[in-house]
Amino acid sequence: MAEGDAGTDSETRPKGIEALKQHVVTHKVEVSLWCTRLAAIVFTFAYIIPLFWNPASAYYRILLANAATSALRLHQRLPTMQISVQFLTQLFKEDSCHYLLYSVIFLYVSPSIFIILPVFLFSLIHFASYSLTLLDLLGQNTWWGARLLISLVEFQSRTILRIIAFSEILVMPLTVAFSFFGKSGLLTIVFYYHFLTLRYGSQRNPHTRLMFSDLRIAAEHFANKPGVPSYLRSAILSVIATISRMAPIMPHSQ
Template sequence: MSDNANNAEGTERPPQRSLNFEALKLHVLSHKIEVALWATRIFTVIFTLGYFIPIFGNAHSSYYKALLSNAATSALRLHQRLGTVQFTRQFVAQLLTEDSCHYLFYSLIFIYVAPITWVLLPVFLFGVLHSASYSLTLLDSLGHNAWWGARLLISLVEFQSRNILRIISMTEIVLMPICIILVLKGKAGLLTPFIYYHFLVQRYTSRRNPYTRNMFHEIRVLLESTAHKPNMPTIVRSVLLGIVNFATKLAPPQIPVPPSPTGSQ
């Protein structure tokens, strides 16, 4: 028995791979903007959760902190893509085509409006999607086998990326009538729906993210097919087709652009 025990104790165990924190440190120092973007997106996710589950602070405060974190993300992303600000017409035109500029305006629109739960959904989902993607890069710098549980969650997020982007685009569209209702209730300024309409136009004409444009098309097809059903009452058919015609007149000219698999912000 003692010999067996000694043999068992003498058996060499496979070495445990330690986390390479030095490599992580070097990665952070050499990719400061990317890491800062990852951090602001994490803060957006945390503050959004704090709004729904106000355990560590005031829900009202967490709502606006989430919007501010999203604004910081958008500003950093714009700096990363465009560099130094230039007071030229060409720079402004390029600025307005950037998705990050769209969501910087988005945060500024709703930061002066009473809290609306739907408003946080796009920034939360963008935060989850993009922070998950960069979290995988950080985990790789620690070691390819580091935190397999986190890797599993990240893979699930990336697997659902198309559905996440579709939810974001649908939320962007739904917020338009919500803005109008808020004006009627006195919870938003008269300019809010007009400014948000311009945001929606920018999302519709986005060069890198076609999901909002595609969602508008899907809604149009759904409404038209519903309106033309044989048993559809005439008044309902007229209302549905009226909505389609009104939205079509407001839509900007469609520009064909290549699709982006992960969207952008």
């Protein structure tokens, strides 16, 4: 009986490997995306724990890996490039286009953990999701430890997306501070503001827009507390009004 079981296992394993090989051949773009996201994750850990790479080098590698991921996703979403207003309008609606611009904006800015945080978290979510697909090809009972970690990431995906949205907003004042300290140029503020408006208007990912709304509600709640001085209340409400005027107008359906 043991010999029969061993024979069955030996027959099952090559089938899983062959299925994986076939999947890699027929889904080259998806597997390439999995690799670029893995690279972004690895370089993020290299940035935090600089054992093999200089932190600055790891930072730029993260942004380059993110740019490669975004370019591949754009190729998937918009395979045919056209020179037209309609194509450009559709291009700037794509989340992958937003993060391709993100990489370009911060490629020549001083490294910061807050800049690479949304890139890392996006990579982590999508890497975990596709890793489950690859593990299923190998067999339902393989790598149970990896499956457990993937399930934890997927269970917390909504929270992770909210953290990403908050970090996108937090980077805006960071770019302003960087410009004052000479760590970035003034154009970085302009470009990042446009990036943030694109994220605010994202059709596929509303979390940035929802986070702005949540922050506004929290700020107004704090400002209207009885113990808050009038000058601080006025300052907070003035900032809220200014940010609200700068926000893009969204269609009523959204």
